[in-house]
Amino acid sequence: MWLMIKNEWQFLLRSRVLQGISLAFLLALGVSVYLGNLQTNSQAEQYAAAKEHLRAQWESIDAMNPHGAAHYGTYVFKPSNLLSSLDEGVRSVTGNVLRVEGHVQNEMVHSEASQMQSVSKFGKLKSSLLLQYILPLVLVFLAFHSVSKEKQSGRLKSLVLQGAKPSSIVWAKTISVWLYGLVLLSLTVLTYALFNLPSISAEITSRTLLFYLSYALYYFILSGLTVFFSARWQNPTVALTAMLGIWIVWTIFLPNIFMTSVEKWHELPSREEFKTAMREDRSKGIDGHNPADARGKELEDQILKEYGVDSLSQLPINFDGIRMQADEEYGNKVWDKHFGHLRNVLARQKQSYQMAGIIDPFISLQNASMGFSGSDNLHHQEFLLQVESYRRDFIKMLNDKHAYGGSKTGDWSWKADNAFFKSVPDFAYQPTAMASVFPNYLADLILLACWTVFAAVLLVWGTKRIQVI
Amino acid sequence: MSILDIFLFEWKHFSRNPFKVVALLLFLVAAAYGLHHGASLYHEQTATIDVIKTQAAEERQKYISYFDEGKKGPEDRPWIDLTTPFWAIWYNGIYHFKAPSPALVYSIGQAEQYGFYKRVTFWASPYDSDMTQEIANPERLQTGTLDFAFALLFLLPLLLLILLYNLRSAEAEQGFLPLIEVQAISQNTWLLSRVAFYVALLFVAIAALLVYGAFLTPVFSSAPAAFGRMLLFSSFYLLFWSVIFYFIIRSGKSIMGNALNMAGVWLVFVFLIPGLVHQWVSIKKPANLMTEFIDATRDEQEKLFNQPDSVIQAQLDALFPEIVDSPVARDSTKRNLAMNRSSSALANELKKSSIGVIEADNQTKNELIRSTYWFNPIAFFQNQLNAISESHYDHYQHYRDQIQRLIDKQIRTMVLDTWNGVKVDKEQFLHYNKNLVP
Numbered sequence: 001m002w003l004m005i006k007n008e009w010q011f012l013l014r015s016r017v018l019q020g021i022s023l024a025f026l027l028a029l030g031v032s033v034y035l036g037n038l039q040t041n042s043q044a045e046q047y048a049a050a051k052e053h054l055r056a057q058w059e060s061i062d063a064m065n066p067h068g069a070a071h072y073g074t075y076v077f078k079p080s081n082l083l084s085s086l087d088e089g090v091r092s093v094t095g096n097v098l099r100v101e102g103h104v105q106n107e108m109v110h111s112e113a114s115q116m117q118s119v120s121k122f123g124k125l126k127s128s129l130l131l132q133y134i135l136p137l138v139l140v141f142l143a144f145h146s147v148s149k150e151k152q153s154g155r156l157k158s159l160v161l162q163g164a165k166p167s168s169i170v171w172a173k174t175i176s177v178w179l180y181g182l183v184l185l186s187l188t189v190l191t192y193a194l195f196n197l198p199s200i201s202a203e204i205t206s207r208t209l210l211f212y213l214s215y216a217l218y219y220f221i222l223s224g225l226t227v228f229f230s231a232r233w234q235n236p237t238v239a240l241t242a243m244l245g246i247w248i249v250w251t252i253f254l255p256n257i258f259m260t261s262v263e264k265w266h267e268l269p270s271r272e273e274f275k276t277a278m279r280e281d282r283s284k285g286i287d288g289h290n291p292a293d294a295r296g297k298e299l300e301d302q303i304l305k306e307y308g309v310d311s312l313s314q315l316p317i318n319f320d321g322i323r324m325q326a327d328e329e330y331g332n333k334v335w336d337k338h339f340g341h342l343r344n345v346l347a348r349q350k351q352s353y354q355m356a357g358i359i360d361p362f363i364s365l366q367n368a369s370m371g372f373s374g375s376d377n378l379h380h381q382e383f384l385l386q387v388e389s390y391r392r393d394f395i396k397m398l399n400d401k402h403a404y405g406g407s408k409t410g411d412w413s414w415k416a417d418n419a420f421f422k423s424v425p426d427f428a429y430q431p432t433a434m435a436s437v438f439p440n441y442l443a444d445l446i447l448l449a450c451w452t453v454f455a456a457v458l459l460v461w462g463t464k465r466i467q468v469i
Numbered sequence: 470m471s472i473l474d475i476f477l478f479e480w481k482h483f484s485r486n487p488f489k490v491v492a493l494l495l496f497l498v499a500a501a502y503g504l505h506h507g508a509s510l511y512h513e514q515t516a517t518i519d520v521i522k523t524q525a526a527e528e529r530q531k532y533i534s535y536f537d538e539g540k541k542g543p544e545d546r547p548w549i550d551l552t553t554p555f556w557a558i559w560y561n562g563i564y565h566f567k568a569p570s571p572a573l574v575y576s577i578g579q580a581e582q583y584g585f586y587k588r589v590t591f592w593a594s595p596y597d598s599d600m601t602q603e604i605a606n607p608e609r610l611q612t613g614t615l616d617f618a619f620a621l622l623f624l625l626p627l628l629l630l631i632l633l634y635n636l637r638s639a640e641a642e643q644g645f646l647p648l649i650e651v652q653a654i655s656q657n658t659w660l661l662s663r664v665a666f667y668v669a670l671l672f673v674a675i676a677a678l679l680v681y682g683a684f685l686t687p688v689f690s691s692a693p694a695a696f697g698r699m700l701l702f703s704s705f706y707l708l709f710w711s712v713i714f715y716f717i718i719r720s721g722k723s724i725m726g727n728a729l730n731m732a733g734v735w736l737v738f739v740f741l742i743p744g745l746v747h748q749w750v751s752i753k754k755p756a757n758l759m760t761e762f763i764d765a766t767r768d769e770q771e772k773l774f775n776q777p778d779s780v781i782q783a784q785l786d787a788l789f790p791e792i793v794d795s796p797v798a799r800d801s802t803k804r805n806l807a808m809n810r811s812s813s814a815l816a817n818e819l820k821k822s823s824i825g826v827i828e829a830d831n832q833t834k835n836e837l838i839r840s841t842y843w844f845n846p847i848a849f850f851q852n853q854l855n856a857i858s859e860s861h862y863d864h865y866q867h868y869r870d871q872i873q874r875l876i877d878k879q880i881r882t883m884v885l886d887t888w889n890g891v892k893v894d895k896e897q898f899l900h901y902n903k904n905l906v907p
Binding site: 031043050097262349 | 746
């Protein structure tokens with residue numbers, strides 16, 4: 001069989017059309033990796049400058065009331081991800097800026113997509129655009145007449161007469177086309193690695209390998225199916241039109257239909273419903289800014305009892321800080337409930353969408369590509385959770401300073417010094433480790449593997465009795 | 470052979486080719502699905518606006534009742550005094566909406582990237598976090614929405630490809646081409662007529678879909694011009710692809726070559742050029758992290774309020790010369806409170822200057838995109854369709870401009886009435902509502 005594969009490659013390499021397509025494709029891949037990298041680097045620079053600017057402002061607070069500082073707050077910017085130069089995922093639609101402040105869990109705002117008019121429905125010229133949409137089509141065009149052309153020329157018959165098994169011929173054709181896809185995929189990954197050599201870690205390597213595996217499986221599915229059609233149908237046009245139809249349905253039609261449908265099956269609340277429900281739940285807790293609040297009074301009695309004093313003025317601490325933290329902790333429960341519900345709905349939507357991979361392996365590929373590049377919604381949610389966890393520690397630190405920093409209840413003019421504000425740690429994003437989120441992409445990989453087996457079975461069983469002329 | 474004969478032959482050829490018929494049906498289903506999706510968004514946004522209007526009216530009524538009861542405001546919040554312009558305007562619950570156009574049924578455009586309702590207060594800005602998009606799955610936003618415009622822009626060329634790819638080349642491969650000449654008609658007229666048949670077929674399909682869409686939302690009654698413009702641009706778009714594909718099949722020698730060339734052109738126009746332009750714009754003008762706006766709403770504001778009262782007063786006087794000799798300006802017991810309440814006017818000016826930088830940045834990006842239209846036709850048509858359905862960036866920019874004007878007007882009214890010592894009664898409260906609600 002290897003001899004046949006070698007032969008096939010010699011034919012492929014001699015084809016002027018293929019040489020042209022390969023050259024154009026390589027050029028586009030090179031440009032996409034280069035530009036992707038350039039954009040990631042420029043984003044990283046911009047991110048570092050903005051982060052430094054905001055931190056400098058925080059550290060330059062000379063003296064401020066800690067609760068005033070909680071309202072002053074800070075901002076977190078979404079850092080760029082090294083692998084996003086391969087697949088940008090949801091980055092351009094999720095926003096870039098998140099305000100961190102007391103009393104409220106904010107949402108990310110100011111997405112890149114909202115800062116300009118429409119330009120590209122399928123995203124920027126990233127490697128994923130070429131690897132997901134263009135290269136599969138090239139493989140289809142390479143494979144659709146691979147067997148039928150041999151039938152028409154009578155070469156298939158002579159190969160069989162020389163002792164070659166039809167199934168071996170079909171496999172050799174499939175593997176040749178698949179290898180062509182793998183070569184281009186490998187070149188993309190290698191170019192990417194070359195550009196980012198100093199930053200490559202074990203984590204990046206494992207993610208890149210999984211990214212590579214997903215595409216490799218998908219390319220086998222497409223190559224196998226196309227060669228199968230080419231073997232079954234005498235007319236190459238039928239094979240081509242059938243594969244073009246499948247490509248359109250898989251790539252353009254079904255992802256849109258399923259994505260829109262899962263949003264209807266597992267409905268997210270409207271912003272107004274979401275805010276109203278949170279406001280209602282929030283109003284049932286302590287109002288940190290209202291000393292007359294009944295629940296605040298209960299807490300006051302409890303603290304007075306704890307310290308064995310009769311009035312707030314006798315307390316050695318500042319009760320305002322304690323009330324603010326109680327307000328915050330109640331608020332946290334409300335945010336956990338409502339934002340948790342949003343995350344659950346989004347997770348259910350994702351699971352349903354992943355199941356669509358049963359009939360559309362492109363969906364599994366897209367999920368895996370974004371996921372392994374760390375740019376899907378799951379990674380975005382992990383980022384938001386880290387920011388919220390930081391916000392809670394940040395506000396608690398300020399409220400504790402307010403309560404136990406040396407001021408007395410009602411003394412809103414008391415200010416913490418610059419040393420304290422400098423001691424408040426900045427937000428440090430910990431990239432999500434692949435090991436911790438891998439189970440979420442298992443379904444995508446399994447479905448791609450199932451499709452690969454299906455394509456192999458088609459090739460084995462479906463081409464046993466092909467007509468050799 | 471007359472052109473009518475060619476049309477009739479082509480109809481037979483089309484109707485006997487299940488692949489082509491299925492492709493057309495698939496397109497019709499996708500486009501109809503897209504129309505329903507657009508209509509659903511239109512109805513959802515309209516319903517949300519109605520709910521907010523009702524809630525705001527109920528809330529307002531609650532505050533009006535305080536005047537009837539002779540109260541200044543809610544008892545548990547004694548600091549609220551509805552007889553002052555500051556609180557009376559604040560509790561008027563003024564919203565501004567971007568009502569969806571019925572033509573949203575055709576193109577959702579950028580409607581899902583922006584908020585469409587906004588509570589307008591003295592401290593508001595068109596770039597507040599509540600101006601962000603509706604809650605949606607980001608992966609769905611990224612994948613894109615299957616609306617009618619998507620079917621038209623991306624699926625229609627593919628349908629046309631499927632319908633046209635084997636015209637002439639099938640006859641050429643089977644050696645029938647010389648027979649065409651024998652039929653006393655030129656090859657060009659014959660091919661043109663065959664292509665015209667499919668163009669006519671698709672034109673009828675598109676027109677029927679547009680009419681169907683017009684029954685899902687009140688297009689004919691509320692936006693009849695949008696229907697006409699949508700039909701016009703859809704026709705131009707159909708012609709654009711038909712001309713390209715006509716030249717490919719006219720010069721093509723084989724079915725495979727035609728399919729390859731047509732798919733190649735489609736890939737270049739749909740994926741490569743827009744993707745490259747998008748990438749180029751992002752490198753040239755990266756996403757704005759809004760640091761100017763953050764500085765204006767935080768540090769600059771802090772600095773502003775930490776200035777001595779005399780400086781703040783001078784700034785207010787410069788902004789509103791009418792208050793210099795106002796009754797409150799002459800009353801030292803009331804001046805400080807009025808100055809505090811007017812401080813939002815100075816903060817508003819700070820925000821406006823930072824917004825100017827952001828919007829200039831966004832406009833530069835839009836200009837860059839527009840400058841590529843001559844080789845990026847899909848982006849051109851996409852933005853034209855978005856403009857027809859009022860879901861283009863410019864429409865949301867206009868909405869933000871309107872919000873800013875309302876904020877300015879609200880602040881101006883509050884500041885002047887506060888410094889003139891206006892005492893708000895029920896009539897004045899309702900007057901604010903009439904004057905400040907757009």
